[in-house]
Amino acid sequence: MIRIKDLREYFESLVERTNGIYSVTLVTVDKDMSYALRQMQREEFPALFIVVPSSDDNSDYPDSVAETSQCLLFLLDRSDNQRRTPIRVLEDTQETVEALKQNLREDAARPCHFMSGLRNLSTNPETGLYSDYCGWSVSFNIEGR
16 A cells, blocks of 8 residues: 555655645545535645555565555646636646646656556546536556565
8 A cells, every 4th residue: 555645755755746736635535525616725736546445455475565555636627617618627737637647657667666567557538527527537556565
C-alpha cells in the first residue's frame, strides 16, 4: 500500500512541474471533494484532486507481499453554461491533463520510484460533477512488491 504522506508529497511536487494546475487536494470520499470545491477560490482552478487509493493484496505467500493500488485523480475546473460550457472546459484542460500524464509516465520510468509500477493508465472526460465542475478523471494501478 502506498503511504498517504508519500502520495500527497509526490502530487504536490508533480503540480509544481505541471503548468495549468493551481491547487492539489487529497480526498477520501466524494463528500470531501464536494466540501473542498465549495471552499475553493476561483484562482485555485484548475484543481487536482487525489482520491486516497484502495489496495488489493496479490500475494501468493506471506513472505512475498505484492499489492496493487488503484489510484484515481480528478482535474477539475468550473463550468458555466452561459459563458463556459462543459465542452469548453474539456478543451481548456485537455493539454494540462496530457502534461500531467506525461509527468506520471516519466516518473514511472525512474528506477526505484513508487510510480515505477504504473499500469493501466486511463483517462475519461467528466462533466456535471457537483453540477458546475468539469474536467478529466485519470485512473491507474501501481503494482508494488
